Amino acid sequence: MWGVNTGLKEDFPPLTRTILLTPIGAVEEYILGAVTRFVDSYYSRFGFSIERADVLPEEEFLGAYNPLRRQYIGRAFLSVLRDIGKKERARAVLGITRLDLYEEGLNFIFGLAHAGLRTAIVSTFRLRPEFYGEAPDKELYIERTIKESMHELGHVFGLPHCPNKRCVMHFSNSIIDTDIKDALYCPTCLKRLGKNLGEEP
Numbered sequence: 001m002w003g004v005n006t007g008l009k010e011d012f013p014p015l016t017r018t019i020l021l022t023p024i025g026a027v028e029e030y031i032l033g034a035v036t037r038f039v040d041s042y043y044s045r046f047g048f049s050i051e052r053a054d055v056l057p058e059e060e061f062l063g064a065y066n067p068l069r070r071q072y073i074g075r076a077f078l079s080v081l082r083d084i085g086k087k088e089r090a091r092a093v094l095g096i097t098r099l100d101l102y103e104e105g106l107n108f109i110f111g112l113a114h115a116g117l118r119t120a121i122v123s124t125f126r127l128r129p130e131f132y133g134e135a136p137d138k139e140l141y142i143e144r145t146i147k148e149s150m151h152e153l154g155h156v157f158g159l160p161h162c163p164n165k166r167c168v169m170h171f172s173n174s175i176i177d178t179d180i181k182d183a184l185y186c187p188t189c190l191k192r193l194g195k196n197l198g199e200e201p
């Protein structure tokens with residue numbers, strides 16, 4: 001009876017090659033659709049597909065709200081998303097929220113990820129041009145959300161930040177950095193990503 005008493009219950013049944021997209025609150029359908037299409041098409045080269053999970057109500061994250069900052073602490077989202085991922089045996093969970101997120105020591109974050117928890121969260125709050133007093137621009141808003149989603153998923157799959165300003169794994173200190181970078185991994189990061197995902201059990 002090989003494999004019965006390995007103590008690796010968590011790895012059985014094995015993870016599916018699924019990226020679970022979890023909307024939190026009323027995220028715009030055109031944003032969810034665009035992220036789904038882009039990520040699904042990109043990650044299909046690694047045998048992954050994206051699936052849509054049920055919408056999580058924003059009320060579930062009331063405990064993460066900091067009234068002094070009027071923002072939500074990002075890490076609280078990761079633990080909730082992890083539970084969903086565990087249940088579904090998903091290799092990765094990507095949450096998208098319109099709420100404004102922060103982490104200690106940072107004024108705000110566009111997103112956050114944890115490779116060990118296999119989860120990522122992206123906030124669109126500061127991705128819409130209107131936030132910066134600019135005219136609404138749906139295409140730009142979509143592009144920014146795709147970039148931040150690809151960035152956080154890169155972290156879930158073990159990629160660190162990249163010094164190449166055009167690489168999607170470059171750290172965005174402000175929206176200017178997000179607009180400078182492409183939505184894709186540079187050759188160095190892509191090679192590393194392939195290695196990380198190729199070594200999957």
Ligand SMILES: [Zn+2]
Nearest residue numbers: 151155161171
């Ligand atoms: Zn990052």
Ligand SMILES: [Zn+2]
Nearest residue numbers: 162167186189
């Ligand atoms: Zn790179």
